Amino acid sequence: MAPLDLSPAATGDMVADLPLDRLVALADALPPDQAVIAYRAWLHGNPAMPQRFAAWFNLGVRLAMLGDRAGAADAYRQALLAKPDLWQAAVNLGLSLEALGDGDGALAAWQGGLQPAEARTALLNHQGRLLEQRKDYAGAEQALLASLLADPRQPDVIQHWSHIRQKACLWPLHEPGIPGLPAEDLVLQSGPLGALALTDDVVLQRRIAEAWITRKVPAAPAHLAPARGYRHDRIRVGYLSSDFCRHAMGTLIVELLERHDRSRFEVFGYCSSREDGSDLRRRLVAAMDHHVPIAAMPDEDAARRIRADEIDILVDLNGLTAGARLRLLRWKPAPVQATYLGYIGPVPLPELDWLICDSHVVPPQQALHYAPRPLPLDGLYQANDSRMPDLPALTRAEEGLPEDAFVLCCFNNFYKITESVFEAWLEILRRLPRAVLWLAEDNALGEANLRARARLRGVDPARILVAPRTDPARYLARLRLADLFLDTTPYNAGTVASDALRMGLPLVTLSGRSFASRMAGALLRAVGLPGLAAETVDDYVAIAVGLGEDPARHAGVRAALAGGEAWRRSIGDSAGFTKRMEAVLEAIRLTP
Structure with a gap:
C-alpha cells in the first residue's frame, strides 16, 4: 500500500468530506503537526458545519502540543465564538495566554467563561492559582472559596485556600468554615507546609503529611537499590x-x-x-x-x-x-x-x-x-x-527606623505569624510604649490585616514598620539595627533565627512540642542563652518586655552574643558540624 499523502493540498482533498467523528479518529492517529493540517483543511472545507467548535478546540490542543501558544489561543477563541459555553476552551485559552505572559488576559478568559454548575470549579481554580502566584491573595482566596462552596471535596483547593489565609493573616484561619466539610477535614487537608504553622501536635502534623502523600505520591513499581548496600572505599x-x-x-x-x-x-x-x-x-x-x-x-x-x-x-x-x-x-x-x-x-x-x-x-x-x-x-x-559576606554600613535613618525606639523585629514570612503570636506582639507593644515592630515585606493584604488588628486592639498601626525585600548582605546588616527579634510559633525561624544571633541580635522564642517549634530554642541553647526560649505565651511576653524595660539586662544579653562571636564558636563551627x-x-x- 502506498504511504498516505499528508501534504496540505492532499489532506484538504481527503478530509473535507469526512464526518467530524472520522476526522477526530484520523487526527488521533497522526502526529500533532499532521493533525493540525487535517483540522485546518476540514475547517476550510466546512465553513458552515455546526460542529466546527469541536474542530477548533482540537486544533488548539494540537497547536499547544507543538508549542504554538499564540496559534492555540486563536483556535480556542474561534471555538468560543462558535460555542460560547464551551468552558473547556475558556480554560485552555487562559492557560495559553498565561504561557504567553498575558496574565490579565488569562484571568479575563476564566472570569468570562460560561459553564454549567458542575464545571464551574475548573475556571475558579485556575483564577485562584494565578492570583495566588501574583500575590493577589484577596482575589485568590475569594476564587478558591467560591470553588469550595460549589464542591467542598477538593483537597488541593482546600490546601491552597488555607495557606493563602495563613499568608494573608486572615483570622480565625478556617472560619466561617465550608458547608459540607467538617472542621477536622479542613485541618487534615491543609497541606504539609501549612501544618507546621498550624499546630505543634506532631501526631496531627504526621496525619496531614500522610494524607497528602497518599493523595499525591503513589508508590513506585519497584525498589532499585540492593537492600544490603555496596562495598565502596569511600x-x-x-x-x-x-x-x-x-x-x-x-x-x-x-x-x-x-x-x-x-x-x-x-x-x-x-x-x-x-x-x-x-x-x-x-x-x-x-x-x-x-x-x-x-x-x-x-x-x-x-x-x-x-x-x-x-x-x-x-x-x-x-x-x-x-x-x-x-x-x-x-x-x-x-x-x-x-x-x-x-x-x-x-x-x-x-x-x-x-x-x-x-x-x-x-x-x-x-x-x-x-x-x-x-x-x-x-x-x-x-x-x-x-563565611561572612561583605555587609553595608546601615543606619536606622536609612531604613526608616526611629533612632530612639526599642526596635522589635521579625523577618519571618507572614504565614508563620499566627493569631496568638500577633496578639502577644501587640501586648508587648502596649507594655513598651517606645517600641516599634519591624517586619519584612510579604504581601499587601497580610500587612493591611495586621495593621487592622493592631488598630482594633488599641495599638497605633504606625508602630508597625515594613522593610522592603533586599539582597542577602543588606538583609543581614539590617538585623544589626534591631534590639530584639520576636520569633513565631509553632513554626519558628530557622535560618533567620541563626542569622539574627550571628548579627548579635537577641532573640526570644516560644518552644512547643514539634521540630518546627523548637528550632530557635536549639539555636539559643547552642549560644548559651536557653533562658530566652519560653514555654508559655505569658513567659514569652514577659521575657520580651523585661528586655525592653531593663537596658542593663538587654545589654547583658547583647554582651553574651559578643557581636556574633558566640555564634561563630557554636552554630557557625562548620568544621565541627x-x-x-x-x-x-x-x-x-x-x-x-
Missing part, C-alpha cells in the same frame, strides 16, 4: 535538592559540602535547581565531586541514574517543600535514604529511613511520633556557612 553520599542556588537551603548547606573529608566521602549533588547565576550557586556546584543535573529527567530516569552511581546514602534536602522529588525517592535508588533540613517535620514516606535532627528539636518523648525514624546528631541539627554529620552518616551506612 562513602558515596548523594545530596538531592531543588535549592542548590541563592536559597536559604543553599546558604546553610554549602560549607558542609565543601568540608566533607574526601578521603572518606565522595559527594554527589543531584540538582534540579534553577540556574540563578549567583556566587552561591557557583560555590555549591564547585563543592560537589559530581554535579548531576536532573531537572529535566523524569523521576524514574533520575532514580536509575542514582542507582547507577551506586550511592550509599541519599540525603533529601527538600522533604515536603516545593521542588521535592518524592516520586524519585519512592524508587528507593539508594539503600539508605535520609531527609534533612528542608522540611522540619514528619515526612512519612515509606522509602525514607532517617530524619536527621538533634535531641532538642526532637526530644525522646516525641521521637515515636515521627516518620521516618529520628537520627539525632551530637549537638545542633543545623548546618551553617561560616561536618565531623558530627559524618559520624552519623558512617553509622547508618549499610555494608554487605
Whole structure:
C-alpha cells in the first residue's frame, strides 16, 4: 500500500468530506503537526458545519502540543465564538495566554467563561492559582472559596485556600468554615507546609503529611537499590535538592559540602535547581565531586541514574517543600535514604529511613511520633556557612527606623505569624510604649490585616514598620539595627533565627512540642542563652518586655552574643558540624 499523502493540498482533498467523528479518529492517529493540517483543511472545507467548535478546540490542543501558544489561543477563541459555553476552551485559552505572559488576559478568559454548575470549579481554580502566584491573595482566596462552596471535596483547593489565609493573616484561619466539610477535614487537608504553622501536635502534623502523600505520591513499581548496600572505599553520599542556588537551603548547606573529608566521602549533588547565576550557586556546584543535573529527567530516569552511581546514602534536602522529588525517592535508588533540613517535620514516606535532627528539636518523648525514624546528631541539627559576606554600613535613618525606639523585629514570612503570636506582639507593644515592630515585606493584604488588628486592639498601626525585600548582605546588616527579634510559633525561624544571633541580635522564642517549634530554642541553647526560649505565651511576653524595660539586662544579653562571636564558636563551627554529620552518616551506612 502506498504511504498516505499528508501534504496540505492532499489532506484538504481527503478530509473535507469526512464526518467530524472520522476526522477526530484520523487526527488521533497522526502526529500533532499532521493533525493540525487535517483540522485546518476540514475547517476550510466546512465553513458552515455546526460542529466546527469541536474542530477548533482540537486544533488548539494540537497547536499547544507543538508549542504554538499564540496559534492555540486563536483556535480556542474561534471555538468560543462558535460555542460560547464551551468552558473547556475558556480554560485552555487562559492557560495559553498565561504561557504567553498575558496574565490579565488569562484571568479575563476564566472570569468570562460560561459553564454549567458542575464545571464551574475548573475556571475558579485556575483564577485562584494565578492570583495566588501574583500575590493577589484577596482575589485568590475569594476564587478558591467560591470553588469550595460549589464542591467542598477538593483537597488541593482546600490546601491552597488555607495557606493563602495563613499568608494573608486572615483570622480565625478556617472560619466561617465550608458547608459540607467538617472542621477536622479542613485541618487534615491543609497541606504539609501549612501544618507546621498550624499546630505543634506532631501526631496531627504526621496525619496531614500522610494524607497528602497518599493523595499525591503513589508508590513506585519497584525498589532499585540492593537492600544490603555496596562495598565502596569511600562513602558515596548523594545530596538531592531543588535549592542548590541563592536559597536559604543553599546558604546553610554549602560549607558542609565543601568540608566533607574526601578521603572518606565522595559527594554527589543531584540538582534540579534553577540556574540563578549567583556566587552561591557557583560555590555549591564547585563543592560537589559530581554535579548531576536532573531537572529535566523524569523521576524514574533520575532514580536509575542514582542507582547507577551506586550511592550509599541519599540525603533529601527538600522533604515536603516545593521542588521535592518524592516520586524519585519512592524508587528507593539508594539503600539508605535520609531527609534533612528542608522540611522540619514528619515526612512519612515509606522509602525514607532517617530524619536527621538533634535531641532538642526532637526530644525522646516525641521521637515515636515521627516518620521516618529520628537520627539525632551530637549537638545542633543545623548546618551553617561560616563565611561572612561583605555587609553595608546601615543606619536606622536609612531604613526608616526611629533612632530612639526599642526596635522589635521579625523577618519571618507572614504565614508563620499566627493569631496568638500577633496578639502577644501587640501586648508587648502596649507594655513598651517606645517600641516599634519591624517586619519584612510579604504581601499587601497580610500587612493591611495586621495593621487592622493592631488598630482594633488599641495599638497605633504606625508602630508597625515594613522593610522592603533586599539582597542577602543588606538583609543581614539590617538585623544589626534591631534590639530584639520576636520569633513565631509553632513554626519558628530557622535560618533567620541563626542569622539574627550571628548579627548579635537577641532573640526570644516560644518552644512547643514539634521540630518546627523548637528550632530557635536549639539555636539559643547552642549560644548559651536557653533562658530566652519560653514555654508559655505569658513567659514569652514577659521575657520580651523585661528586655525592653531593663537596658542593663538587654545589654547583658547583647554582651553574651559578643557581636556574633558566640555564634561563630557554636552554630557557625562548620568544621565541627561536618565531623558530627559524618559520624552519623558512617553509622547508618549499610555494608554487605
